[in-house]
Amino acid sequence: MTRQLPAVTTVNRDPFFAAPALGFDTAPGDILRRRTVSTPQLRNAARAWQLLYASRSDFGSPMAASGIVLAPDIDNDLGSPLPLVVFVPMFHGLGGACAPSQLLAGAGPEPEASLIGSLLKQGWVVAVPDGHGLGVSGIGPHRFLAGKAAAHAVLDLARAVAGLPELGARESAVTVWGYADGGRAAVWAAEQQPSYAPEVDLRGVVAGAVAADPASLIPLTDGGPWAGLAVAGLIGLARTYAHLPVAHTLTETGYQMAEKASGMDAAALLVTFRNQPLGRWCERPDPWHDPMWRHLLGAEITGRGTPQVPVHLYHGATDALIPIGTAFAVHESYRDHGVEVTWDEYLTGHAATIAAAADDAVDRLATLLPHPRLSGRYPG
Incomplete structure (x- = not known):
């Protein structure tokens, strides 16, 4: 499941x-x-x-x-x-x-x-x-x-x-x-x-x-001062496409991170995740290149x-x-x-x-x- x-x-x-x-x-x-x-x-x-x-x-x-x-x-x-x-x-x-x-x-x-x-x-x-x-x-x-x-x-x-x-x-x-x-x-x-x-x-x-084009925006913000926006994009789109296996890229620590971040406002997201790459919580360093993620990001152009x-x-x-x-x-x-x-x-x-x-x-x-x-x- x-x-x-x-x-x-x-x-x-x-x-x-x-x-x-x-x-x-x-x-x-x-x-x-x-x-x-x-x-x-x-x-x-x-x-x-x-x-x-x-x-x-x-x-x-x-x-x-x-x-x-x-x-x-x-x-x-x-x-x-x-x-x-x-x-x-x-x-x-x-x-x-x-x-x-x-x-x-x-x-x-x-x-x-x-x-x-x-x-x-x-x-x-x-x-x-x-x-x-x-x-x-x-x-x-x-x-x-x-x-x-x-x-x-x-x-x-x-x-x-x-x-x-x-x-x-x-x-x-x-x-x-x-x-x-x-x-x-x-x-x-x-x-x-x-x-x-x-x-x-x-x-x-x-x-x-x-x-x-979120697919081009997320890697630009990932790991930098606006990295909280990349985290928010991953969580927001994963929730939107919950019928697809898009959360599979997250590690157990990633699920815990996502649950915590889901209750944060923009200021808290930017402070908490500043300069932190998505790869810290994912099975791969560039989750936006995962085939399922490439599919859904393409739909968001x-x-x-x-x-x-x-x-x-x-x-x-x-x-x-x-x-x-x-x-x-x-x-x-x-x-x-x-x-x-x-x-x-x-x-x-x-x-x-x-x-x-x-x-x-x-x-x-x-x-x-x-x-x-x-x-x-x-x-x-």
């Missing part, structure tokens, strides 16, 4: 995030639980709701996901649905108290709160998914680097927003924005939307520093689908974490397939590009969305 990595069974003390039992009769996007929360880091959010909503795994199994929906502090004079931006955060971790929907509701500082605030300032509704395996108790670890899972979390949250009667957003125009792992999720959402969620009125995506909406990509020219070439290859692939795709490049590194490109990204989203006539506060 093939041994698998265990699910993270640590129970969140807040019963709201307990994983409910789901069947195939629960449609993706159905709201399972909801509650209003305050968002102390976002003064321009009039109202906010934490949601548990139904989603589907990479391979179609029902699962619960969590996220937060934020309404802007404005009135909509036209009475039409306000536009929706699904903002996909960067990698927060495999587990622990790091889910964005919980941080934004006061559990701790959210690193991208200022970017989310800039979207609310435009008069847009903003939805922030936690991603599969993060936030909801007992179903972790986070499915880090799993493109289809990330896309489902994004598109099903857009469906869930349409079910919030307070927003009247059933016919809202939708865009998606993300950077790094969030950018990867954004382009995967664009690729999956025509078949997975054709009823979502997706108008376009804006994606920065897209980690397009971005740019093989064809979005039906405009896609804007951007990247830092000196990005040492995510090489610019793999992201530009996505641009070329989309262009060759007739996608309306644009590209911006910044003379900055990985971290600096987040701030350097932020205003341009918001401006690009504004070209994709209808502009509501705004005055005063959001009603009710």
Whole structure:
């Protein structure tokens, strides 16, 4: 019998995030639980709701996901649905108290709160998914680097927003924005939307520093200062493809490591595994070259689908974490397939590009969305 990595069974003390039992009769996007929360880091959010909503795994199994929906502090004079931006955060971790929907509701500082605030300032509704395996108790670890899972979390949250009667957003125009792992999720959402969620009125995506090819990314980070990301990729993908014998490369010490790491946030992963190679816990020094791993990593290459909406990509020219070439290859692939795709490049590194490109990204989203006539506060 093939041994698998265990699910993270640590129970969140807040019963709201307990994983409910789901069947195939629960449609993706159905709201399972909801509650209003305050968002102390976002003064321009009039109202906010934490949601548990139904989603589907990479391979179609029902699962619960969590996220937060934020309404802007404005009135909509036209009475039409306000536009929706699904903002996909960067990698927060495999587990622990790091889910964005919980941080934004006061559990701790959210690193991208200022970017989310800039979207609310435009008069847009903003939805922030936690991603599969993060936030909801007992179903972790986070499915880090799993493109289809990330896309489902994004598109099903857009469906869930349409079910919030307070927003009247059933016919809202939708865009998606993300950077790094969030950018990867954004382009995967664009690729999956025509078949997975054709009823979502997706108008376009804006994606920065897209980690397009995990097979090339993992050996670059392995054994270096960002080695915790290689560990997270191994664990996240092993959990995603648990039906395949992908954990066979781990030694007994490796299984123990994976169980411990599955509950760590990004900061703990980076500190704990700094400069440590995956070969320390595997039967071979380069587990990404194992035939089964080569197979599943090949399935995770971005740019093989064809979005039906405009896609804007951007990247830092000196990005040492995510090489610019793999992201530009996505641009070329989309262009060759007739996608309306644009590209911006910044003379900055990985971290600096987040701030350097932020205003341009918001401006690009504004070209994709209808502009509501705004005055005063959001009603009710």
